[in-house]
Amino acid sequence: ATPKAHQQAGNLWSSRMAFILAAVGSAVGLGNIWKFPYITGENGGGAFVLIYLACIALVGIPVLIAEVMVGRRGGQSPVASMRELTTAEGTAKGWRLIGWNGIIASFLVLSFYSVIGGWALAYVGKIASGVFTGADAATIGGAFEGMLASTGDLLLWHSIFMAVVVLIVGRGIRSGMEKAINTLMPLLFVLLFIMVGYATTTGxxxxxxxxxxxxxxxxxxxxxxxxxxxxxxxxxxxxxxxMMAYGSYLPQKVNIARTAMTIAFMDTGVALLAGLAIFPLVFANGLEPGAGPGLIFVTLPLAFGQMTGGVLFGTLFFGLLLVAALTSAISMLEPVVEWLEEHKGISRAKSAFFGGLAIWLVGIGTVLSFNVWSDIHPLGFLPYFEGKTLFDLLDFLVSSLMMPLGGLAIALFVGWAMQRQGLDDEIGLKGAVYSAFMFVLRYLTPAGIAVVFLYNLL
Ligand code: PHE
Ligand code: NA
Incomplete structure (x- = not known):
């Protein structure tokens, strides 16, 4: 493969806007609406949110810029792009681990993300059927527990979710992805505002x-x-x-720094709005903020069950959550598919199919960890892993280790190993702003990540 292979083949996003929508589609997902509220609840609220926002500013945005840049400069799958760049820049081969970390982590994250996406899928139907109308917290909580207890149900939803992801990714980056995101993202914002509006009426x-x-x-x-x-x-x-894989389809004229800020801004906005929509409901109904992964699946149906037009709004809301989850899931499959296409010479459709199949199989482990295996705690004998199910473990491995450490490696690679020319060509920052950005990326971002890890080790 050649550098910027996608650019040379004309296989690119149709515009800056198309990339923003796709990247926002990747960013905004279950992480914002399902995970952010429940882990904020589990970790006591305000202080956690503050640290999270600091991490977005100091680590998230700089790494996002660096990663998209590496993707565009390499112009291929993460593994090939890193190989290309380490050769072109004459740097150590060890940096190529960044590419491998990406392929493996995106494989693993999709295996459990798809299971949770399946819950969203299930809830579209449940809410539409009206079973939650007027129901109390105990009934709604029971329905959620019932779903988790059923291996067959979870497996069915997980399978449908993965099948849809495979179909979309198999069709290719433009025809498959741009269209859906275009119309549905703005609608998600509108609905979130409606929910926050409703939340203000709870007292x-x-x-x-x-x-x-x-x-x-x-x-x-x-x-x-x-x-x-x-x-x-x-x-x-x-x-x-x-983001490296998505960046590899990015036209050269797009300003990466500005684009990354837009993405981060939208993503953070959705998370905070989701919190503002959900926590008033939690408190108004005497629920526990630290209730865990079921938080939105109990609070939201409860609210929809009480409000006028709740069946309509609720169906729409979970429908949009499903779309947000799909656009993220699609992006997780992309590095795996790009890699299979380039390194194994398999067609895109086949890559999507076989990659998806393998991920689906691993996902069954997550399905089981909510029922049959719910009392099995692999590595539970170690201090950190006490009480963690397979799902908890995968989430921890990917979200708390592979992603931040991958981010650290990208920051160090771009900050310290790449030559100035490459940076100048890609980032789209000049003068003092450029220097300030490089200072953050070289010192503050790695220091921030390192401090968090050292604290946890000691
Ligand atoms: N950012 C997505 C979310 O918040 C999750 C995701 C993680 C997507 C990693 C792609 C890669 O839901
Ligand atoms: Na997100």
């Missing part, structure tokens, strides 16, 4: 705001800080080759 909006924004550091553990860092990486889809 607990103020309590939710202070839960989310007044930091109480006594509630924050060192593992919580690691989770905040990991989530900053997870939510921006960085450190695992996805």
């Amino acid at each position: 607990k909006f103020g309590e939710a705001v202070s839960f989310m924004f007044s930091p109480d550091f006594s509630k924050l553990t060192t593992e919580g800080v690691l989770k905040a860092l990991g989530h900053a990486a997870f939510t921006l889809s960085i450190g695992i080759g996805v």
